[in-house]
Amino acid sequence: MKILILTGSPHKKGTSNTLVSEFKKGAVEAGHQVEIYDCAHGNLHPCLGCDACGMNGKCIQKDEGNQVLAKILESDLIVFATPIYYFGMSAQLKMMIDRFYAQNGNITRKHMKAILLTTAWNDDEIVMKGIKTHFEIIFDYLDFQNAGMILAKGAGTVGMMPRKYLEEAYSLGRNL
Numbered sequence: 001m002k003i004l005i006l007t008g009s010p011h012k013k014g015t016s017n018t019l020v021s022e023f024k025k026g027a028v029e030a031g032h033q034v035e036i037y038d039c040a041h042g043n044l045h046p047c048l049g050c051d052a053c054g055m056n057g058k059c060i061q062k063d064e065g066n067q068v069l070a071k072i073l074e075s076d077l078i079v080f081a082t083p084i085y086y087f088g089m090s091a092q093l094k095m096m097i098d099r100f101y102a103q104n105g106n107i108t109r110k111h112m113k114a115i116l117l118t119t120a121w122n123d124d125e126i127v128m129k130g131i132k133t134h135f136e137i138i139f140d141y142l143d144f145q146n147a148g149m150i151l152a153k154g155a156g157t158v159g160m161m162p163r164k165y166l167e168e169a170y171s172l173g174r175n176l
Contacts (some may be wrong), residue, residue: 004075008082008093010040015119015155019169020081022062026173030168053102065099077113084120087130114144121156
């Protein structure tokens with residue numbers, strides 16, 4: 001299976017990217033092809049809402065977004081990885097998701113699988129409620145099969161992250 005992971009953390013060695021590492025390790029061991037695109041450090045610009053793409057074409061932005069969209073269309077599974085910032089995904093990941101507009105029809109017709117890996121400092125339920133619902137709506141809209149969500153609460157730093165989330169990420173990748 002071809003897997004594309006979109007990371008949205010500005011912290012290269014932060015908690016959400018640590019979950020990504022464990023997930024990738026498991027997926028590679030299971031024989032899957034895994035590629036990571038770092039939305040936080042890539043050359044991306046926001047959707048302008050100009051509709052030049054017609055929802056099934058190239059975006060007019062001169063950045064890496066069109067290459068990422070092409071990789072999405074070549075993939076079987078997309079993984080979204082983000083820390084929680086003010087009860088939602090990072091702006092960096094959101095910017096790439098907004099760019100899905102340019103290939104909306106083609107992405108939807110793929111019927112891909114999707115996974116969410118997210119981390120939050122807080123350990124109460126309310127912190128995950130919004131992002132879980134948001135991604136369920138995104139998955140539904142894009143006709144993605146929800147292949148799993150890891151909602152890592154109490155994971156503000158790598159050192160404080162409960163070990164169970166690392167094990168879950170590895171297992172999720174390994175058992176695809």
